[in-house]
Amino acid sequence: MKRKYITHTKQIPYLIVENYFKDEEVDNMLSEIKLFDENELFCFQPGLKMEEGHKHNTQLGLDKLYAIRQASYTLTKLDEIFHDKKLVKKLEDMHWFYDSWGLTNYDSSFVTKFVEDDYYHEHRDCSVISWMYWLWEEPKSFTGGDVRLTDYNIDVPVKRNQLMIFPSSIRHSVNKIENGKGRYCVVRFLHILPANSKVESLEGATIGKGNG
């Protein structure tokens, strides 16, 4: 199916792209992610300055997992997004905020997994621009797990092979998964770091309600 770009500008500027990757590419990413899962690499990671119970899911950072980025199919695909000129043009045409895309100089990537009863209350990501890309095994076996931009009461239904790009500082949440198997989300944060930054402390960083 063809890519469909949906720009949202009314309250805050964010972009949805449906059918971002080809079916074969989605399958390949899913194969890699399922391998992580089969090897039980996903684990709970508390968010920065978050109260206990603020999030209930598991995740796996990809940056330390691969010494060579190109060894990961998923990381390679994320890099393609970063260099997607059509996508960047859409963002820059949508709002000046996305001029910062070209100023980012560091990224961090991870995969989240949500299963039954998992959720993530509202939070801000500690970066400049955030991406979320959803995929799961078909047929879809869960309900819930949609995203809400909580400051603006905007609901974003998640779809398989859908990419969302938004300002990291917009508070967002993931509503509870009602049943079914894994809902995976590949996340990338784009950062702008000053020289001599200690990047170690930034990886997977998120901040909770009231801390931003």
Ligand SMILES: [Fe+2]
């Ligand atoms: Fe987030």
